[in-house]
Amino acid sequence: MAAALKAYEEGIKDILILERAETLGGILEQCIHTGFGLHYFGEELSGPEYADRFIEEIYKTDIDIRVDTMVLDVSADNVVTACNNFDGLLQIKAKAVVLAMGCRERPRGALSIAGCRASGIMTAGTAQKYVNLDGYMPGHEVVILGSGDIGLIMARRMTLEGAKVKAVCELMPYSGGLTRNIVQCLEDFGIPLRLSCTVVKTHGKDRLEGVTVANVDKNLKPILGTEEYIPCDTLMLSVGLIPENELSKNSGIDLDPVTNGPVVDEYRETVRKGVFACGNVLQVHDLVDYVTEESQIAGEGAAKFIKGEKEYGGYISTKGENGVRYIVPQRINKATDKDVKLYFRVGKVFRNVKLVVKCGDEIISSKKKNKMTPGEMEYVPIKLDTIKALPENGVITVTIEEA
Numbered sequence: 001m002a003a004a005l006k007a008y009e010e011g012i013k014d015i016l017i018l019e020r021a022e023t024l025g026g027i028l029e030q031c032i033h034t035g036f037g038l039h040y041f042g043e044e045l046s047g048p049e050y051a052d053r054f055i056e057e058i059y060k061t062d063i064d065i066r067v068d069t070m071v072l073d074v075s076a077d078n079v080v081t082a083c084n085n086f087d088g089l090l091q092i093k094a095k096a097v098v099l100a101m102g103c104r105e106r107p108r109g110a111l112s113i114a115g116c117r118a119s120g121i122m123t124a125g126t127a128q129k130y131v132n133l134d135g136y137m138p139g140h141e142v143v144i145l146g147s148g149d150i151g152l153i154m155a156r157r158m159t160l161e162g163a164k165v166k167a168v169c170e171l172m173p174y175s176g177g178l179t180r181n182i183v184q185c186l187e188d189f190g191i192p193l194r195l196s197c198t199v200v201k202t203h204g205k206d207r208l209e210g211v212t213v214a215n216v217d218k219n220l221k222p223i224l225g226t227e228e229y230i231p232c233d234t235l236m237l238s239v240g241l242i243p244e245n246e247l248s249k250n251s252g253i254d255l256d257p258v259t260n261g262p263v264v265d266e267y268r269e270t271v272r273k274g275v276f277a278c279g280n281v282l283q284v285h286d287l288v289d290y291v292t293e294e295s296q297i298a299g300e301g302a303a304k305f306i307k308g309e310k311e312y313g314g315y316i317s318t319k320g321e322n323g324v325r326y327i328v329p330q331r332i333n334k335a336t337d338k339d340v341k342l343y344f345r346v347g348k349v350f351r352n353v354k355l356v357v358k359c360g361d362e363i364i365s366s367k368k369k370n371k372m373t374p375g376e377m378e379y380v381p382i383k384l385d386t387i388k389a390l391p392e393n394g395v396i397t398v399t400i401e402e403a
Contacts (some may be wrong), residue, residue, distance in 0.1 A: 001054040002292045003278055005096045006299030008061050016064045016092065018071050018082055024058070025051030026102055027125075028288065030132045032094060033153055035180070036347050039289035041318055050397065066090075074251045075098075078274050096302040097276045099262070100295065101244040103280040105150075108237055112331045115202030124238040125149040131157060131164055139234025143211050144168045145199045147175040147182075149286060149375075151238025156185035165189075169197040169213055171220060174349045175243070176240075177375045178286055199235065208233055225259070241284045251275065258326040259283045266332045266340045267301025267310065268294065276302050283328050283343065286377055311335035314392035316359075321345050321399040325374075332382070334392055341379045346372045355380065359394050368403055 001024060004015050028036070031047030038044055041053070058065065078097055082090045099171040105123040122130075128150065130136040140163045144151045147170040155165045168186060173196050175182050186193050194213070200222050215226040243261045246255075249284055253270045254263045259393060261282040262270040269276050278298035279291045304310040305375040313335035318327040325347045332340055342357075350372045357364040357380050364386055372378060380398060390396070 001051075001058055001294035003100060003276075003299035004063050004300070005054065005057055005061070006064060006296040007013060007098075007303040007306075009102070010300055010303035010307075012303045013062065016066065016094075017058070018069045018080070019065070019067045020070055021069050024055050024065065024067065028133045029302055030125075030129050031153075032132045033157070035232045039287065040292050047288075048283065056212050064310070074244075074247055074275070076272075078251070094274075095306045096276065098249060098295075098298050098302050099270075099275065099277040099281050100279045100298075101247065101281045102352055103241040103284060105237070106240040106242055108201060111145075111237070111239060113199055113202060114213075116204050116208070118202065118204035118207050120204070120208030120233050121202060121235045122237070124148070124154045127234075127236050128157070131161060135164070135346050137161060139163065139208075140234075141166060141232040142234045142236060143199070143213075143230055143232045144236045144238060146170060146238035146240070147177050147193060148238040148240065149177040149181050152177045152181040152185040154236055154238070156189055159189050159191065163234075167191075167192045167197075167213070168193045168230055169199060170195050170331070171198045171216060172196070172374075174373060175375055176238075179373070179376070190289055192224060198222065203229075206329060210234060211235055227241055241280065243281045243284065245281060248277070248281070253277075256326060256328075256330060259328065261328075263330045264328065265315070266297075266329050266338070267304065268298035269301050269305070269310075269331065270295050274302075283326070286375065290377060294343075311337075316387065316390055316392070317395045318342055319395060319397055320344055321397055323400045324398050327398055332387055332396070334387070334390075336384070336387060339384050340382045342382060342396070343379045344396060345377055346400070347371050347374060350400055352403050354403050356399050356401050357382070357396065359390050359396050372400075 028047035028051040034046050035049040036045045069082050071082045073081040078094045080092045089114050105125045128139045130138050142158050199211045200214045203210045204287045210231040212227050214222040232271045263279045268278050276298040278295040285291050315331040320327050323346050324344050327342050327344045355369050356366045
């Protein structure tokens with residue numbers, strides 16, 4: 001919606017939004033907790049409230065909307081094939097396409113946990129939908145595997161609904177969620193967070209009866225003798241999100257092996273001209289405010305492409321070193337007309353270090369950071385003047401050094 005509104009603001013009036021769900025808003029519709037909009041609107045909103053702000057703006061325009069519509073394919077010449085109950089099979093010739101499919105949760109099958117296939121094992125997002133939208137309680141004694149933001153939020157939500165959350169187990173030696181969620185969702189409710197710990201076995205027949213957890217070593221392998229049985233009727237999995245890029249793969253768009261999202265430039269244009277990507281389909285975000293900001297960049301880029309104002313020159317590549325896992329965008333057009341923010345995540349917890357941006361031996365910027373964690377996205381700004389001064393085919397490196 002943010003991308004569509006930005007493109008509309010830039011003068012593009014023939015815009016169509018295709019949405020697979022029955023309502024606009026995506027995952028925000030089931031995120032009834034507050035904490036959204038602090039950066040973008042300067043106030044604290046719930047997920048549905050945040051989405052409603054954009055839905056109202058969409059309805060003020062003549063942007064066309066098709067909900068309950070499944071996109072099947074985006075062809076090489078940007079023909080979008082979709083289907084729904086009302087129109088049947090649709091084929092739409094687009095000048096520009098913005099991919100905003102979001103991401104899906106990593107399921108139990110990807111974890112290879114030994115044990116039963118009893119009911120009561122589900123992803124945290126599924127449990128969130130059951131509780132917040134459908135009004136069902138998934139269980140009453142809960143263990144959560146993974147400390148991603150959805151898992152932390154569901155620990156609080158289940159506690160508020162009267163369930164007992166026995167533990168939140170995290171495989172890594174650090175939490176994968178925002179610091180504010182660790183404080184507000186776990187510490188404030190006395191829910192234990194067990195780091196370097198994982199579920200090694202599930203127990204039960206028709207319904208889950210308990211799980212066995214164990215500590216893990218530095219190679220993330222369970223340590224013999226540390227096993228502990230925890231009785232519970234529900235196991236929630238918050239073990240990562242996977243960008244929903246089946247359409248991108250089928251369209252022949254290059255994907256970044258770290259983000260699992262498309263390789264993009266500063267306007268979020270993929271290697272295929274006229275196809276842009278934004279939000280969680282590009283990289284997993286922790287704040288919806290950043291999703292909105294990125295989507296507006298993509299919407300502006302799509303508008304410039306349609307109007308023939310997007311220039312193309314050589315590209316400057318970006319890469320992360322010494323703990324910086326990835327950078328988005330992966331390349332910057334030398335012909336760009338704006339400052340660029342490089343978004344990235346680190347691979348482990350860093351304290352009292354320097355964040356250094358350089359091209360070759362030339363240091364572009366250096367900033368002291370007290371703490372950086374994998375659960376929180378970081379960014380560094382690169383000025384337009386700096387980009388213009390860099391050599392074509394150069395490489396901007398973001399690295400972490402000792403302070």
